[in-house]
Amino acid sequence: VAADRQRTTGASTSIEEFHSVLKSSRRILALCGAGLSAASGLGTFRGAGGMWHNYQATALATPEAFEHDPGLVWLFYAYRRSKALQAKPNAGHFALAKCAEVMNGNADKGEFLCLTQNVDGLHQRANHPDSQLKLLHSSIFDLKCHSCDYIDKNNFSDPVHPSLVIEGDGPPPQLSKKASNTVSAQAAYLDPNTELTIPLDQLPHCPNCKDGLLRPGVVWFGEALPYNTISETYDWIDAEKKIDLCLVIGTTATVYPAAGYVDTAREKGARIVVINMDVNELGAAGSLRKGDFLFEGDSARILPEILR
Numbered sequence: 332v333a334a335d336r337q338r339t340t341g342a343s344t345s346i347e348e349f350h351s352v353l354k355s356s357r358r359i360l361a362l363c364g365a366g367l368s369a370a371s372g373l374g375t376f377r378g379a380g381g382m383w384h385n386y387q388a389t390a391l392a393t394p395e396a397f398e399h400d401p402g403l404v405w406l407f408y409a410y411r412r413s414k415a416l417q418a419k420p421n422a423g424h425f426a427l428a429k430c431a432e433v434m435n436g437n438a439d440k441g442e443f444l445c446l447t448q449n450v451d452g453l454h455q456r457a458n459h460p461d462s463q464l465k466l467l468h469s470s471i472f473d474l475k476c477h478s479c480d481y482i483d484k485n486n487f488s489d490p491v492h493p494s495l496v497i498e499g500d501g502p503p504p505q506l507s508k509k510a511s512n513t514v515s516a517q518a519a520y521l522d523p524n525t526e527l528t529i530p531l532d533q534l535p536h537c538p539n540c541k542d543g544l545l546r547p548g549v550v551w552f553g554e555a556l557p558y559n560t561i562s563e564t565y566d567w568i569d570a571e572k573k574i575d576l577c578l579v580i581g582t583t584a585t586v587y588p589a590a591g592y593v594d595t596a597r598e599k600g601a602r603i604v605v606i607n608m609d610v611n612e613l614g615a616a617g618s619l620r621k622g623d624f625l626f627e628g629d630s631a632r633i634l635p636e637i638l639r
């Protein structure tokens with residue numbers, strides 16, 4: 332497929348050609364998605380077996396879902412927290428961290444900013460320099476109060492609360508019963524008589540305001556991305572200087588405003604570099620053309636190869 336697309340879009344699949352462009356690149360932006368953590372054993376959202384195939388995002392990753400059945404949402408995030416804690420950063424995370432260190436540590440080497448949609452903490456555990464990493468959707472290890480502005484950052488406790496113990500290896504059974512895309516689950520979800528998955532008094536509460544429920548500190552659909560993160564990203568992108576390369580790694584680039592950074596990078600002169608296992612669904616990165624690059628396969632294998 333990659334060869335065909337090369338013929339139709341003119342995007343190159345040559346690592347040698349990429350290396351010569353990389354050597355002369357001063358400013359690189361990266362947009363990372365769930366595919367980067369796939370090799371670490373964490374699930375993706377939209378590909379085969381993806382979480383949004385099995386479950387309705389609206390029942391698990393929106394403020395309305397949390398209002399409706401906070402225990403169900405908590406089970407989804409408690410499960411993903413424990414998976415993320417068991418996972419290890421892969422060679423792709425380390426290659427990105429190294430590239431950031433070399434480029435930002437050495438003034439005449441230029442700058443490298445990594446934007447990640449991932450909330451799994453694996454970039455940080457690969458020692459990616461903090462100042463070169465922007466968590467667009469925050470972190471699954473932050474807890475925040477649903478009612479006041481209390482936040483508990485980097486809370487790695489597992490279980491995060493005694494009533495959120497995840498039994499066994501698979502996802503909690505309540506998720507398929509109430510949040511899957513089946514008609515019966517959708518009916519159960521909408522049935523006003525359906526019991527709350529976990530009684531409210533058994534869920535984590537805010538130690539500050541006492542009556543507010545604690546919630547996962549991630550950015551849900553319909554919620555604004557963290558203000559500071561967005562403004563710092565904007566400042567980096569909007570600097571007078573052009574952007575030479577935009578790496579689009581393991582993401583369908585369909586969630587905004589994150590995916591919009593690919594378009595902005597293009598407008599700033601960047602050549603787009605897609606690294607993806609499946610080059611058919613590339614969202615904002617899909618309109619590849621001459622001068623761009625397309626590397627099909629596992630980012631854990633490709634990144635160490637192209638960034639060395």
Ligand code: BV8
Nearest residue numbers: 364365366375376377448552553554581582583587608630
């Ligand atoms: C907002 C929660 C407004 C955390 C997530 C235009 C502008 C602004 C907003 C919108 C807009 N149009 C629509 C919207 C609304 C919405 C949106 O974008 N909807 C989409 C679905 C159309 N956006 C929002 O709601 C955003 N908020 O705009 O608020 C606002 C403004 C002010 C005030 C109030 C409100 C919030 C978006 C954030 C939502 N939160 N998740 C969590 O639970 O993780 S999004 C969710 O999708 C995850 O965060 C995930 O990171 C993100 C993107 O998914 P991907 O990472 O791309 O994963 P995916 O599975 O899709 O793709 C994986 C890829 O990897 C595949 O291509 C696969 O082939 C590849 N792959 C697999 N294995 C490998 C691999 N590649 C390489 N190697 C491998 N081994």
